[in-house]
Amino acid sequence: MSLPHPLSEPVVExxxxxxxxxxxPMRIRILDHLRDGEATVAELTESLGTSQQNVSKHLGVLHEAGILGRRKQGTSTIYAISDATVLGLCEQVCGGLQRQFTDLAELVGGSVR
Structure with missing residues (x-):
């Protein structure tokens, strides 16, 4: 898909x-965890070392934005990434950061490991 140019104000927003x-940051950590597959709120709370309330708040925002999907299983709610394009965006950002760090290391005469 090609974006129109110039972008309209609604598209920019x-x-x-x-x-x-x-x-x-917490939402990025949640997405990183969910790259391995679906998880319950309890599993995310434990693995991220934060409160259930904090995890639930961020899951709600990601779900409302259409980035995560959820389903009920008994008394648990299970979350999974429903818009994988967000992972591609994260990978692009990480690749850009890696190039910047490599360029900086070359400028100062070191190496990045």
Whole structure:
């Protein structure tokens, strides 16, 4: 898909909203955990070392944005990534950071490991 140029204001706002949703460290940690597959709120709470209330808040934001899907299984709610494009975006950002670090290391005469 090709974006129109110039971007209309509604499109700019939609893009900015998506970046705001994923631009929170805990949400990135949740997405990173869910790359391995679905998880319950309890599993995420334990693995991320934070409160159930905090995890639930961030899961709600990611779900409302359409990035996560959820289903009930007994008394548990299970979350999974429903929009995998967000993982591609994270990989692109990480690749850009890695190139920046490598360039910086070359400038100062070191190496990045």
């Amino acid at each position: 939609l893009i900015a909203r998506r970046f705001r949703v994923i631009g929170e």
